Amino acid sequence: MTYIAKPKLHHPQLATNTLGYTRRDYEGTVSTLCAGCGHDSISAAIIQACFDLDLPPHRIAKLSGIGCSSKTPTYFLGASHGFNTVHGRMPSVLTGANLANRDLIYLGVSGDGDSASIGLGQFAHAIRRGVNMVYVVANNGVYGLTKGQFSATADRDSASKTGAINKDSAIDMVSLALQLGATYVARSFSGDKEQLVPLLRGALSHEGAAFIDCLSPCVAFNNHAGSTKGFDFIREHNAAVNQLDVMEPRAPITASYPPGALETIEQHDGSVLRLRKLEQDYDAGDRLSAMTYLQERAAQGEIVTGLLYLDQKARDLHENLGTIATPLNSLGDAELCPGREALERLNASLR
Amino acid sequence: MPLERINDFVVRFANVNGSGSASANTLFGKSILRMGVPVATRNVFPSNIQGLPTWYEVRVSEAGYLGSRGGVDLMVAMNPQTWDKDIASIEPGGYLFYDSTRAIPHDRFRDDITVLGLPLTEFCAREYANPRSRQLFKNIIYVGALAALLDIELAAVEKLIGEQFKGKDKLIEPNIQALHMGAKLAHEHFACPIGLRVRRADKIGDRIVIEGNSAAALGAVFGGATVCAWYPITPSTSVAEAFQRWSKRFRVDPVTGKNRYAIVQAEDELASIGMVVGAGWNGARAFTSTSGPGISLMQEFLGLAYFAEIPAVIMNVQRGGPSTGLPTRTQQADLLSCAYASHGDTRHVLLLPEDPHECFVFGAQSFDLADRLQTPVFVMLDLDIGMNERLCNPLPWDDTRRLDRGKVMTAEELEAGKDFGRYLDVDGDGIAYRTYPGTHPTRGSYFTRGTTKDSRARYSEEGKDYIENMDRLMRKWDTAKTLVPAPILRPAKTPTDLGVIYYGSTGPSMDEAADLLEARGIHVDRLRVRAFPFPAEVMDFIHAHERVFVVEQNRDGQLRMLLINEGEINPAKLIKTVHYDGSAITARFIVDSIARAVAAPGRHLAA
Ligand SMILES: Cc1ncc(C[n+]2csc(CCOP(=O)(O)OP(=O)(O)O)c2C)c(N)n1
Numbered sequence: 001m002t003y004i005a006k007p008k009l010h011h012p013q014l015a016t017n018t019l020g021y022t023r024r025d026y027e028g029t030v031s032t033l034c035a036g037c038g039h040d041s042i043s044a045a046i047i048q049a050c051f052d053l054d055l056p057p058h059r060i061a062k063l064s065g066i067g068c069s070s071k072t073p074t075y076f077l078g079a080s081h082g083f084n085t086v087h088g089r090m091p092s093v094l095t096g097a098n099l100a101n102r103d104l105i106y107l108g109v110s111g112d113g114d115s116a117s118i119g120l121g122q123f124a125h126a127i128r129r130g131v132n133m134v135y136v137v138a139n140n141g142v143y144g145l146t147k148g149q150f151s152a153t154a155d156r157d158s159a160s161k162t163g164a165i166n167k168d169s170a171i172d173m174v175s176l177a178l179q180l181g182a183t184y185v186a187r188s189f190s191g192d193k194e195q196l197v198p199l200l201r202g203a204l205s206h207e208g209a210a211f212i213d214c215l216s217p218c219v220a221f222n223n224h225a226g227s228t229k230g231f232d233f234i235r236e237h238n239a240a241v242n243q244l245d246v247m248e249p250r251a252p253i254t255a256s257y258p259p260g261a262l263e264t265i266e267q268h269d270g271s272v273l274r275l276r277k278l279e280q281d282y283d284a285g286d287r288l289s290a291m292t293y294l295q296e297r298a299a300q301g302e303i304v305t306g307l308l309y310l311d312q313k314a315r316d317l318h319e320n321l322g323t324i325a326t327p328l329n330s331l332g333d334a335e336l337c338p339g340r341e342a343l344e345r346l347n348a349s350l351r
Numbered sequence: 352m353p354l355e356r357i358n359d360f361v362v363r364f365a366n367v368n369g370s371g372s373a374s375a376n377t378l379f380g381k382s383i384l385r386m387g388v389p390v391a392t393r394n395v396f397p398s399n400i401q402g403l404p405t406w407y408e409v410r411v412s413e414a415g416y417l418g419s420r421g422g423v424d425l426m427v428a429m430n431p432q433t434w435d436k437d438i439a440s441i442e443p444g445g446y447l448f449y450d451s452t453r454a455i456p457h458d459r460f461r462d463d464i465t466v467l468g469l470p471l472t473e474f475c476a477r478e479y480a481n482p483r484s485r486q487l488f489k490n491i492i493y494v495g496a497l498a499a500l501l502d503i504e505l506a507a508v509e510k511l512i513g514e515q516f517k518g519k520d521k522l523i524e525p526n527i528q529a530l531h532m533g534a535k536l537a538h539e540h541f542a543c544p545i546g547l548r549v550r551r552a553d554k555i556g557d558r559i560v561i562e563g564n565s566a567a568a569l570g571a572v573f574g575g576a577t578v579c580a581w582y583p584i585t586p587s588t589s590v591a592e593a594f595q596r597w598s599k600r601f602r603v604d605p606v607t608g609k610n611r612y613a614i615v616q617a618e619d620e621l622a623s624i625g626m627v628v629g630a631g632w633n634g635a636r637a638f639t640s641t642s643g644p645g646i647s648l649m650q651e652f653l654g655l656a657y658f659a660e661i662p663a664v665i666m667n668v669q670r671g672g673p674s675t676g677l678p679t680r681t682q683q684a685d686l687l688s689c690a691y692a693s694h695g696d697t698r699h700v701l702l703l704p705e706d707p708h709e710c711f712v713f714g715a716q717s718f719d720l721a722d723r724l725q726t727p728v729f730v731m732l733d734l735d736i737g738m739n740e741r742l743c744n745p746l747p748w749d750d751t752r753r754l755d756r757g758k759v760m761t762a763e764e765l766e767a768g769k770d771f772g773r774y775l776d777v778d779g780d781g782i783a784y785r786t787y788p789g790t791h792p793t794r795g796s797y798f799t800r801g802t803t804k805d806s807r808a809r810y811s812e813e814g815k816d817y818i819e820n821m822d823r824l825m826r827k828w829d830t831a832k833t834l835v836p837a838p839i840l841r842p843a844k845t846p847t848d849l850g851v852i853y854y855g856s857t858g859p860s861m862d863e864a865a866d867l868l869e870a871r872g873i874h875v876d877r878l879r880v881r882a883f884p885f886p887a888e889v890m891d892f893i894h895a896h897e898r899v900f901v902v903e904q905n906r907d908g909q910l911r912m913l914l915i916n917e918g919e920i921n922p923a924k925l926i927k928t929v930h931y932d933g934s935a936i937t938a939r940f941i942v943d944s945i946a947r948a949v950a951a952p953g954r955h956l957a958a
Pocket residue numbers: 066067068069070087110111112113114115138140142143144145146151218
C-alpha cells in the first residue's frame with residue numbers, strides 16, 4: 001500500500017474562487033476505497049463545499065476515527081492538518097483540538113460503527129457540549145473496513161449480505177443529535193450532491209455543533225436486496241423536507257420562489273441560509289416538532305432528509321467556558337506564567 | 352512509666368467522618384508548626400462522605416522526620432466505633448485522651464497507659480444551646496485541652512484562629528473562648544503538662560505547608576498548561592479542583608474577564624485523555640489528572656500519543672488496587688502500567704516527585720519535557736503526598752526561564768523553504784520537527800496517524816519505514832535520559848557496598864531509616880531515583896554496589912522490575928523491600944527489613 005499523489009499540474013482553465021484556489025487545491029490523495037463507495041461522493045462534496053465557501057484549506061483541521069469512512073480525510077483537503085485518531089474517540093480529540101485553537105474550522109468525519117457503536121458516548125458528549133464543529137457520519141449500516149458486520153444503525157429485520165437478520169433496533173443519530181442539543185442537524189445522501197453540498201456549506205458556516213447524518217452505501221457489503229442502506233432503497237424512500245441554499249454574507253436574495261415557500265435564516269457569522277420548503281408543514285426552527293415529525297415518518301418507512309433543525313442562537317463550548325478570544329495555543333509566557341513575585345507571595349501565605 | 356518526650360511524638364485523632372473535626376485537627380498541627388517545630392500530618396479516611404471513621408495523625412519531630420513513624424504516643428479517641436483498635440495502637444507508656452461523658456467499662460482500657468478523660472459532651476451541652484455549636488465547639492475545646500496537656504502556646508493557636516476566620520470576624524471571639532475553656536478544663540482535671548511536650552524551637556525556616564495535588568496543579572499553571580480534561584477519582588480529584596482555583600486566581604484576563612484556560616470535566620477517562628491528545632496536537636499545553644483505574648482506561652490513547660508523538664501530561668495520583676480497591680489508601684503500584692502503557696512497543700517518561708515541592712517543580716517541568724520530547728509524560732504522585740499537607744521547601748521560580756515549546760517549525764521557516772518532514776530526524780536526537788495545524792497555507796501540513804507512515808508522514812505499510820520509525824523512537828528515548836531529572840545521591844558517612852534505591856513519597860521515611868541504620872552500624876548509600884527512563888547514574892550506582900535494596904510501596908517491586916529490565920541487572924543483586932498495606936511506609940519498616948536482610952546468613956554474597 002503506497003501513497004499516490006495527485007498530479008499538481010493546474011489546468012489553465014480551472015475555475016478559481018476568490019482566494020485564487022482551484023477545486024484541485026481542496027483535493028487530497030487518490031482514494032483507495034472500493035470503486036463506487038458512497039464515502040468518495042462525500043469527500044467530493046466536502047471539496048466542493050469548501051471551495052464554494054472560499055475557505056483557506058489550511059485553516060481547516062480534519063479529524064476522524066477508524067473505518068473506511070474515517071480514511072477519507074486523506075482524500076480531501078491535502079493542505080489541511082489531519083488526524084486519524086482511534087476507533088470511536090475522534091470527538092474527544094476534536095474537542096481538545098478545538099479548545100486549543102478556536103480559530104480553526106473543525107471537520108470531524110466518522111462512520112456509523114465509529115460513532116453509533118463504539119463511539120456513541122463520545123459522540124453524545126461532544127454534541128451536548130456544543131463543540132463548534134461539523135460532524136459528518138458516513139452511514140452505511142455496516143462496518144465496511146472489517147468486512148460487513150452490522151453496525152448500530154442497521155435497521156431491525158434488515159438482512160446482511162450473508163443473509164443474517166439484524167434483530168436489534170437501530171440507533172437514529174439524527175434523533176439523538178436533536179435530543180442532545182445539536183444546533184444544526186441535517187440528513188442527506190451521498191448520492192444526492194445537489195442536497196449534500198449546500199448542507200455542508202451551511203454546516204461549515206454554523207458556529208456550534210453541526211451534525212450531518214449522510215447515508216453512504218457500502219457497495220461491497222450493504223447494497224444488496226434486503227438492505228435498507230443500499231442505493232436503490234434510499235432513493236425509493238428518500239423524503240426531502242427542504243432544499244438548502246447558502247448565500248454569501250448579506251448578499252441580496254435574487255432567486256424567485258413561490259411565495260410562502262422560501263425561508264431565509266441568518267446565522268451568527270452573518271451568512272444567510274435560504275431554505276426552500278418541499279414539505280410545507282415542516283419547521284426547521286422547532287426542535288420538538290422536528291423530533292415528532294421524524295418519528296412519524298420513520299414509522300412509515302421514510303428516510304427524511306434535508307436541513308432538519310437549525311438554532312440561530314447557537315452557543316458553543318468556548319462561550320460556555322468563558323475562554324478568551326485569542327487561541328489558547330498562541331498565548332505566550334507572560335500571559336501564562338504568573339512569575340516569581342506572585343509565587344513568593346503565595347509561599348508567604350502558606351507558612 | 353509514662354513516656355517523657357519533647358518535640359518527638361505522635362498524636363493520633365480518631366474521629367467520625369463529617370463531624371467537623373478536620374479543621375480543629377489542622378489547627379492543632381499548625382499551632383505546633385508556628386512554635387517552630389516540624390510536624391507531618393496525615394489523613395486516613397474512608398471512601399465515603401459521612402459517618403465512617405477517620406484518623407488524623409500528627410507526627411511532631413524536631414529532627415525533621417516527616418515520614419510516617421508508626422505507633423501512637425497520644426491517642427485522641429473521639430470515635431466509640433474504633434475504640435478497641437485505637438486503644439490497642441497506643442505505645443506502652445503512652446496516653447489516651449477521651450470524652451468521659453459516657454462511662455466506659457474498665458476492661459476496655461489498658462493499665463500501661465495514662466488515661467485522660469474529660470466530660471466534653473456534657474460540658475458542651477451545658478455551655479451551648481444549639482446542637483450544631485455543641486459539636487463544632489467541642490472540637491475547639493479539645494484542641495484547648497490538648498494545648499494545655501502538651502504545653503502548646505495558646506497565643507499561637509489564637510493567632511491561627513484569627514487568620515482562619517479573617518473576614519468572618521464574629522466567629523473569632525467564640526472560638527478563642529472555647530479554646531480557653533478547654534485549656535481551663537484540662538488544668539482543672541490534670542497536672543499539665545504531661546510527659547509529651549512541645550517546646551518552641553526554630554526548625555521551620557522558610558518552609559511552607561501545602562498538599563502535593565495543589566502544588567502539582569500550581570506547577571501546571573506556571574508550566575503554561577491551558578487545557579485540563581479530567582474525570583473525578585480519589586485521590587486525584589483535588590488536582591483538577593486546585594487547577595481551577597489557581598487558574599481563577601492567575602489566569603483571568605484582567606481586561607476582558609475571560610479565561611486563559613479551559614477545564615472540561617469529561618464523560619470518562621477515555622475522553623479526558625482524548626481531549627488532552629487533541630489539544631496537544633494542536634499546540635496547547637494540556638493535562639489530565641487521574642488514578643490507576645483511569646490509567647487503565649487511557650491505554651489505547653497513550654499508545655497513539657506515543658506513536659503519533661503528541662505531547663501530553665498525565666498526573667497520576669496513585670492509590671491501592673483496582674476500581675473497587677483501596678481508593679483512599681496510598682501506594683506506588685502504577686509504575687509498570689504507566690511505564691509501558693498501551694499496545695505495541697511503547698515506553699513512557701515518568702517523573703517521581705518526593706514531596707509537594709517536587710510536585711510543583713515536576714508539574715511545571717513535565718510540560719517542557721512533553722513538548723521537547725513530543726510524547727506523554729506522567730507525573731507520578733500518590734495519595735500520601737497528594738492529599739496530605741506537607742512541610743516542604745518554598746516553591747521556586749526563575750523569571751528568566753522560558754517555556755520550552757520544543758521543535759516547532761514556524762510559518763516564517765516554512766516560507767523560507769526550510770525542509771519539513773514530520774518524522775525526519777534532522778538533528779540525530781530522534782526528535783523531529785512538528786507544525787501546529789493552520790500554520791502555513793501550502794507547507795507543513797501532514798496527516799497524523801499511528802505507525803503506518805514514512806518519515807514524511809505519508810501513508811506507508813513498508814516494513815523498512817516501520818523499523819526506521821521505531822528505531823528513531825528509541826533514539827528519542829536515549830535523548831530523554833539526558834533531559835529528565837537526575838537521581839539524587841546521598842552517600843553513607845562510611846564507605847559501604849550496600850546501596851538503597853527509592854523514590855517518591857518513600858523519601859522522608861528512607862532518610863530517617865538511614866539515620867537509624869547508621870546508629871546501628873549499618874551503612875547504606877542512598878540513591879533517590881526521580882525519573883524513568885533511568886539516567887546513566889542509576890545503573891552506575893547499581894554496578895558500584897554489591898547489594899542494592901529497592902524500597903517501594905507495592906507488592907511486586909515494580910521499580911525493581913524496571914531496573915532489572917532496563918539495565919539487564921542480575922535480579923539477585925536487587926533486594927525487594929516492599930510495603931503494601933495501603934498505609935504510608937515507615938522508617939521502622941525499612942530499618943527492620945534492611946537489618947534483617949543484612950543479618951541473614953548466606954545472603955552476604957548474593958550478587
Ligand atoms: C479498538 C478497536 N476495535 C476494533 C477495531 C477494528 N475496526 C476497524 S474499523 C471498524 C468498524 C468501522 O465501521 P464504520 O465506522 O461504520 O466505518 P465504515 O468502514 O463502515 O466506513 C472496526 C470494528 C479498531 N480499529 N479499534
